[in-house]
Amino acid sequence: MKRAVITGLGAITPLGNNVNDFWKNLREGKSGAAPITKFDASNHKTKFACEVKDFDPLIYATKPEVRKMDLYTLYALAATEECLKDSGLNLDKCDLNKAGVILATGIGGMHTFEEEIMNFSENINSPRFSPFFITKMISNIATGQISIKYGLHGVSYSVTSACASSNHALANALDLIRLGRATIIFAGGSEATISQAAIGGFNSMKALSTLNDSPTTASRPFDKTRDGFVAGEGAGVLMIEELEHAKKRGAKIYCELAGYGVASDAYHVAATHPDGLGAKIAMTDALNDARITKEDVSYINAHATSTPVGDISECIAIEDVFKNSLRQIQISSTKSMTGHLLGAAGAIESIACIKAIEQGVIPPTINLNEIDAEINQKLNLTPNNAIEKEVVVAINNTFGFGGHTSTSVFKKYSS
Template identity: 65%
Template sequence: MDMKRAVITGMGAVTPLGNNVNAYWENMLAGKSGAAAITRFDPINHKTKFACEVKDFDPLNYFDRKEARKLDRYTQYALIASEECLLDSSLDLKKTDLNKVGVILATGIGGIQSYEEEVLAFGQNNEVPRFSPFFITKMIGNIASGHISIRYGFRGINYATVSACASSNHAIANAFDQIRLGKANIVLAGGSEAAITKAAVGGFNSIKAMSTNNENAASASRPFDVTRDGFVLGEGAGLLMVEELEHALQRGAKIYCELVGYGAAADAYHVTATHPEGVGAELAMTDALADAKMQPGEVDYINTHATSTPVGDIGECLAIDRIFGETSKKVFVSATKSMTGHLLGAAGAIEAIATIKAVECNQVPPTINTKNIDPEIPGGLNIVLQKPVKTEINAAMSNTFGFGGHTVSTIFKKVK
């Protein structure tokens, strides 16, 4: 069977660094931090009092009051990113077979804010089980995908992927398969998350996963640094238009790059901790290279998962060192979570956008805040610190790993 080729023809983003793709990318190249004191709730009793929130966001700038009441924040972010993605793609819906347009929209936690609000309200008067009629449809993890398809009339494949922090990279990988198998002409793929809530912050604190460096919030996300103490929670959404190459060419679409391969595996090790030797990471990266029919030396840049957790960063770097060998000294490595924080189920989506922009613009975004690299991280890695690097980027890899041991790597390449 001849496999079809998949290209990226549109992107949309809502992030802690900017509420559209251009602002996100420009602030990333400028090395800005999205971390600041939490404003979503009063964190005075929480161990962590800061996060990477989406800034200057008012849902009423995008939705009328009645519609906004029916949508959890994670769905709001997804709809806003989908609109930008579609505008960016210049897709004419009137000339498009909407039966062949799908949506695969990931989330790690879904509408946790809506769930939290309803349950807390019920707890104050649990004699009568009064809940909003929108409670379930705001909370469930598939609803953002459903809303996008309903808004635009997309009748193709439609579902959500859930694999914790690997969720949106799984969505992109699934979209790739739909395109190359000929089951869809276009799939909007990505993820959305809005988990900066009392329960989520408290929960992550309880397993000691998040940084508690409250005095240095802006620089607390410091991947690879010997002083790192956990990830910084972020929020937002990212959407890619994954389109069959010939379909894109026929309609004269702008093409950012080609999605050429992915690998998905598991650590099979621990519920929250990644394998200390990066076993699952190595499998995912190796399979992605094989799927793309590429050699390690053909990859110019890796956007690492690197969340700033003591164990996770080391395992991923060890895996990179094993796979890339001598070429690891040439491939550029960075961790954009140093600026955005960790968007959980949306991390893979916004990091895919950063990776695609790196290919398009021939610039490697930096890792900020990192000053003293952990001596357990292989010394030969070419980690980009503080400032972006201008260099020819023909192909780039994006890694995401999640609680439960899920690992996914995707590869994007210039179209030739």
């Protein structure tokens, strides 16, 4: 079976519009939360989010192209461009029939959908939709645009499993590399849902934090005072490359994508199983797929979104899977800084895992002042400050509405 390695990274995030800025601010424990600027949120219960800042789409696309693309696609193109540059790959020397894209999203072109419907409703006597409405909105189009831009003729499709989406994209990419069906895949996720409809919808579900007086401290995973997640946006793209292909071209290898696990809670459309059933299955299968033991794991980047029920069920699952190995494992939720990027969360958090392996640093869980009494107090939740530690194996958990669970395993590369 062929092996897959990570040879390129790209990121657009609330903490920075490239991987270096994202990682620097993550290490320093900075929050990306601030009052919403993308629309007037004065009538919403939640008036803040983790927005991408100072993003200029014209760096990555022409004016005519920008008019034909939703923001989530532009974020994806930007992250892919950085990923390609970081990889040092010369596409002219590659078999483009075996180079492809699997780009995930939870929702897709939310801004486009909202704008078009609102324009339609305001002009009901002379209704008109943009001819680009459908091709801007649909959830596969970022993948298509990336394939078109770079002439990639291999695998090209999107994955949608809510907040587990981009980990599922990595899982699909790994399988295709292992089977020899591809040598290079740009895999990850993109999301741009800081919009009236998204914030209003999540507010109606009582899913979002409403700590409007203190946005930077509102995302507080594991803390007893947490009151909901903070919406985030952005994109993360990883180059998944077949090992021998990477070695032949002398690529820098960040780490190995060693395995994955996928499962379902099969319990509720929005709530996680109280015992973390799907999470347990996904983590156990991921360890088995990667052929590692629970004692090998150094770091878990938790899904932990800062919701009352979800954080507890994930901790129960981690405790059940790792048992006596818990003392040696660091856990943190980088959503405390980035907010929840929905379908892009797994990709961004996977980059955090990869940088932790590369630099031997565990990013913190900020705003964690008192651990919820229902969470095992012995868990190493990395409160408020990063720590230096050798990371040999890091795993990333993602869980989505509908009960979807997915875990990715990253391992320090050794020949």
